[in-house]
Amino acid sequence: MDTRDALLDSAEQLVRSRGFDAFSYADLSAAVGIRKASIHHHFPTKADLALALIVRYRAQFGDTLGAISRKSATGGARLRGYLDAYRAALQGGRAVCLCVAFSAGRESFSDPVLAELDGFHRDGAVWLRETFAKGREDGSIKAVGEPSAEADATLALVEGAQLVARAAGDIERYDAATGLLRQRTR
């Protein structure tokens, strides 16, 4: 793996576990094993690093959603895959997904970063809307209301569940918050 990717990987982990404002190039230097000045060669400013992180994350998460779609026969299976993906990102309660971390620190970011963050949320809402529409058609999700309203509610639910679970450092909170929704897929 080249240095740029290693920097992005370590930076993403630091953002997700500590927050964007709470880690420094010194932390990143220690994690990757090169000097602070060398990081600036790859990402001249921290704003450049933030943009690279969110662009990569949005693309990767789009791939993840595509993979869930392909292997899920029903809308309910898709929704369970989505809940599982956010659950895995919690790392047992020691991190949140990058979008939650970025949403929480939105004051620190430039407009291009905020635009990507908004795009990430819109991507997720579109995918969820299709998922609920499918689940309503095939009967694999119970009591489906307006799909776009279900999508907006589900996006907020999983991000809030991550936040609450992370605050307590306990992944049980995520399961408790998402339990009713998961039950609707059985």
Next chain:
Amino acid sequence: MDTRDALLDSAEQLVRSRGFDAFSYADLSAAVGIRKASIHHHFPTKADLALALIVRYRAQFGDTLGAISRKSATGGARLRGYLDAYRAALQGGRAVCLCVAFSAGRESFSDPVLAELDGFHRDGAVWLRETFAKGREDGSIKAVGEPSAEADATLALVEGAQLVARAAGDIERYDAATGLLRQRTR
């Protein structure tokens, strides 16, 4: 109002709009109109300030929930009051409530602060559980599942809705995320 309260008020606003790590005693000094060194007289360390903020917020929010309970005749009315309270805290999309801000920055806090934060979440979950139980009895909330599961889901939903709305700087996102739940109270 005495200086200590003025400091807490300004600090709370700064935390909710920028995040705990992203404001400094210099910002607080400018907001309140006394010198940085004078702030240390009231709150020797920033950790002391954090604890005072969350303790006060937990107590105030408990009062708010009590007031909602007293003026609400049904479980549904209580739930609408809860959704309204979190909506008002958004300040049009320019801030989040203190618990969301603290949850997001949990790495910056000492154990006593995290214990208060957890207490805040437990208080809210207990109140919501009673609210859903009441709404199920009096028929003012539709399709109520297990009250404690409804409570955990609702807490995560409103915190996530705040996060998404704040990220976009648009309170419409809060209304979109909470619309289905609100509909269940009609």
Next chain:
DNA sequence: GTCTATAGATCGATAGAC
């Protein structure tokens, strides 16, 4: 209780050798 002054650390970022 508020002030001036400053300590000591850390921050993001840059210059220039190799």
Next chain:
DNA sequence: GTCTATCGATCTATAGAC
């Protein structure tokens, strides 16, 4: 592309006069 060295700004916190 990575390094040493360093800059100027900012951070939390303290000392001591008033």
